[in-house]
Amino acid sequence: MKVKYNLIKVDKGCKARLGTLETNYGTVETPMFMPVGTRAAVKGLTTDQVKECGSGIILANTYHLWLRPGEDIVNEAGGLHKFMNYDGPILTDSGGFQVFSLAHNKKDITEEGVHFKSHIDGTKLLLTPEKSIEIQNKLDSDIAMSFDECPPASADYDYLKNSVERTLRWAARGKAVHKNPNQSLFGIVQGGPHEDLRRYSAEETVKMDFDGYSIGGVANDGESKEDMYKAIDYSIPYLPTDKVRYLMGVGEPVDLLEGVERGVDIFDCVLPTRIARHGQAFTRTGKINLNNSKFAHDFTPIESDCDCYTCKHYTRGYLRHLITVGESLGGSLISIHNIRFLIKMMEEIRESIKKDSFLDYKREFLSKYKN
């Protein structure tokens, strides 16, 4: 089935919206945060550990899975769910962001697609809108993303204008070859921080009638928070209220709040797992760095009132030890906490919208959270 978004209510104080998304793997609640399983694994965690964090949809990366193990192998395994043992909904990105950011520097963007070299072995590859969709069809995720151009934050207006046009043409080409009846396809709004480009991109993308819409071109290196919020503000008004809205690559608590306030339903980010592997943990008063020697003698949990597995079983002092000596268990345990932190935050956000008190929640949260 295609995903179906049900709007339950909009907060009376802002655009924050409460909803549900019906998927092949059950109904999930929004706003929600999706943990990222780049290479068909949320780094260091079993899928049961991910689910214990309260996960709904998780994200996997088309670019990485295309290169290794290859979409045919995943398909042969019975699709991504069976391959990675996740019986919840899975969204795959288009591979575009990785091709533009991760692939070897020299890339050649043509109307056909993007010529680039594999970041693994330098092999010359071509990713096109059609290829991206074909790969995702085979991966058999519940939600596929259209292949878009991801321009750098430094791109000027004229570049972005052309890029928006190209992304629209690419979206149409991808949609034309999309064949998996159990997979939804989302369109992506581009246009940088420019109101007219965002509006144009949103309106034209919506005309193509996708199953959901994403706001792309944010979370790029060097992008300012202001530009990110503009990108959302200038896109949202032109998206239909009966389709889900997904802000790609965003996971800082403050940005989740700003996104929700503006009407975003879904977020994803590698942040909680990436910073965990470097010893950083979310707390209600901001991130803490467990490498700090002051934590060596701290035998309390990361957060004493947290309900995650890590906080119920392990102390800051122990986690610091693991991180300091390079035991991968440290990164896994802090990842569990960080993922649970963002998912719990989303649960609280949903409760606040129910009570039309999202802005109070946001104010309260930010009055304590510093960094």
Add this chain to the structure above:
Amino acid sequence: MKVKYNLIKVDKGCKARLGTLETNYGTVETPMFMPVGTRAAVKGLTTDQVKECGSGIILANTYHLWLRPGEDIVNEAGGLHKFMNYDGPILTDSGGFQVFSLAHNKKDITEEGVHFKSHIDGTKLLLTPEKSIEIQNKLDSDIAMSFDECPPASADYDYLKNSVERTLRWAARGKAVHKNPNQSLFGIVQGGPHEDLRRYSAEETVKMDFDGYSIGGVANDGESKEDMYKAIDYSIPYLPTDKVRYLMGVGEPVDLLEGVERGVDIFDCVLPTRIARHGQAFTRTGKINLNNSKFAHDFTPIESDCDCYTCKHYTRGYLRHLITVGESLGGSLISIHNIRFLIKMMEEIRESIKKDSFLDYKREFLSKYKN
């Protein structure tokens, strides 16, 4: 309390013995295999995951924990059990093996102890029999090991003779300062592959009346299987039947069988976790290397009749993918299987001894297991 070994029975066909060991953290059954948590963590696994493998006693390393985070921090946390969140029995080694094998090459063995440089930062350190026991007292493991000299497999008879004498003096010095009333202290039999030295070492060590006895000086680089079996054969007859016997550092399935047949009760080894991180998994027909490309399309578990978490949830093809792309989850999942494999083997061995059919079990096992 001190550990108490209860001999239930000896197999009618050989010296294999079935028993229980009463500890501060419950009664465990022997023969048993102890997973190794070198730095207060079985690499990549939560303690719940270790327990789900059926673990009884686990081992932690005094040398590593002395260097980082330091025994005082572990003590301040409430001891190793609380520090690492393991509510089963824990055995600590003496640090001797690591000082002799891992520390920077240049070491100076004196009567006082071993002068060496830290493998982490080159700091000059001195580990003595007293210091080893003091550290272990603070770590608060259930079982501490005496500090012994671990000569290389190439050591000649005269060297080993002197080494045995020194190990006896060191054992006495360690015993004299051992103060933790909740911690048992084991003596270690040395003497290489020489019958007279093993007998002398065993008899003199037993005279000191330890809570259990270990057979050391095996599993060294370059040691032959024959020398290992000799070391066991020449030590066991002189150990009391009412104390538990521990063969240090041994974990190959064939060696577990040979050890049990000769009357060994406890084994430990990093093998199951170390080979797992390199993609190797135990099966009933021998080890398989999941890096092998033939497993890319194999969507069956490592072993279809295995009851471990990994075999119930993940396939060879997926594990191969994780190992190939360098996801640490791969090593963790294969570690779970490998640890469970050895623990399950021990469960079966105990069943076979109950039925006086250990030698049949061994023959049957080895008729299938090839490598």
